[in-house]
Amino acid sequence: MEKSNSSKELNSEPNSFNWDYLGSDLTELILSHLPIRSIVRAASVCKLWNSIIISSSFSTRVSASKKPWFFLYGQNNIFLKNNQAFAFDPEANEWIKLPTTLFQCSKDFFIGSNGFFFTATSENFSFAPILKGSWRETSPLRFSRCNPLVGVFNDGSKVPMFIVVGGVRFIGGLVDIEDRLAVEIYNPYVDSWELCPPLPADFRSGSSSQWLSSALFRGKFYVFGIYSCFISSFDLNKHLWSDVQTLRPPGLAFSFLISCQDRLILAGLSNGPHGPSFNLWQIDEKTMEYTEIAIMPQGLLYCLFDSDEDDKFASLKCVGLDNLVYVFNEEHHSNYPACVCEIASASGKCSWRRVPNLSVPVNPFHKVISFCSTISLENILGGEGEEIGPGQAIY
Template sequence: MEETNWDYFDSDLTELILSHLSIPSIIRSSLVCKSWQSIITSSSFRTRVLTRKRPWFFLYGQNNVFLKNNQVFAFDPESYEWIKLPVSASLLSKDLFTGSNGFCFTITPENFSFKPVLSDSWSQTSPLRFSRCNPLLGVYDVPDKRSKLPRFIVAGGASFIGNLVDLGDRLAVEIYNPNQDFWELCPPLPANFRPGNSSQWLCSALFKRKFYVFGIYSFFVSSFDLEKRYWTSVQTLRPPGTLFSYLISLHDRLILAGLCNNIETSPSFVIWKIDEKTLEFIEMEIMPQELLSCLFDSSDEDDRFASLKCVGFGNLIYVFNEEHHKHYPACVCEMSNYSGKCKWRRLPSLPLPVNKFHKIVSFCSNVYLDVVRNN
């Protein structure tokens, strides 16, 4: 037929067709007609999309002098393009912006707020027991049908008494229960993480009901049992020659990704699979050297890799350079859920203009369609 009459398709077929669109196209499609909006806002469509869509990569640039120069970029792997997201006036006044598993968070000494990543509507929680700066955050589901929202765990970060850093801080860990709007105080981070206890020096990963904390440069690792509420003993996880690394939770495996300095070859970016029971590691993949070279243009061997950062989720691992002079170049490693084989690709350049930032916040997260319901 020269023209397609969508009325001939039943709702299941229409749902299947719409689910193959990228998320920005799905959101636009919800405005076409009431029938499509009903399909797109249904729970069955949301479940279908979640099983198909890969997580997005977010970069939030903060300028400490000119707040209006702050920018948020999101990379959609389905359409393989960057999207420049609007920066609301309320976000400009926040001390911390980060995200995890479908949610964005802001933290100030006065409040803790969250929202779905594509929504403009913030929800504010009751105050944290300990105000803090640059903590680790995690989002996990609980087997509670009464709760439509997951639990949020906040760990570490420098805490404050008034406007002064609390030198006696016990590296507080708190879990937020949205049903009761209540923060539960949990056993603190092990003392090994006290030096540099913020997200600038630590990373975290949720895997099999455990919240892992890992020292990017110290290589200390410990996990918090989310059901029994205890920390395991601190161990060291450092493959030979590793300069720094990041612990990442993918679909069915725990991954360590970082820069390795081999004597015989130039530094390389390596991915290891981690046995969560024994913490033994097996080398899986090495980034192609020509791709690693594209992330840098400095000839100073001492610090040329210091600006390399890594985040990941689902089956994607993103590696990028947070220096401004190259407009934050990045690449992605897509890992097969079955064979474990990797496919490396360079990401397109960020949409111009790209401002100069004093701090870059990055995270990888699923994108939920709750924003369609809200709008």
């Protein structure tokens, strides 16, 4: 009995598959589940995949669904060539070395927030979309400042607004701790800064990002003292500060405030009866009451260190966004080891895991800057640079 022509065609190339059979909708769905770096590579496979990936609808869909990346930027105050930058993609579970050409190396200030890099000196303030590297200098801040807190928000329009809070300025080479520096909000559309009330006076002695953490949550910009545990929120619509309260669970040594989807999280080191532990608490933003939701496993905590010194925990830092909380050691030990806690959206259950070690040589730094940010696929595809390979640049 002879086989049909269609059967002959299917059997003629048993090891091949025509992706056109899937259709563009199903192909788009499959591609959207790849890590971002794999998506960038897939854009070079064929014309169909390229047309799908470079479409604005696909870029928007992917950017909204991907988990935020964890960034580490190391500054060397003596040799700028020793500066290095890395990003961790939690979905691919790998580190990516970033080209330093993406950054404007400023000794005064550098940070990232919600899709943007920021850099500043006493004279200027600049920003760029993360991983795109196209910098834009703003009109001058009304108050020159070093190491402020910076946030990105939308005021109901599609234009992102930047809020700059706190920081310090130098007078005659000395830090002026008496001036609290007014809050300033920048509108990129008109290139102008709006002056708002300064941080409450309680934060006067520690108003820089070295002593403060911040979180954007439900239309408010929260400021929290890492060691003082003072907390206050700035209403982004009314431009008013709330009363200052103290948020300090028992035994807390230091902590960081993080916005995790529909939760406001406090993450910090607690000295309990059984020794130090790193805990997560969920905060009720109305009452400032706290509920413990997770404790880092002791084995995971101690793998971040290689010494028995009493003050070793002081080098712990914490950042987070969406449902991810990263904890890392900012000292040059085993290339800045880190771990991450993922908070399930529905149940609130927390799962901890070690972040892979950086696989490339890492320099000792005088300062390590860390932050989490969402990633725009459109920025990556629109940038210039190399294809992403292990230990290589993002593009």
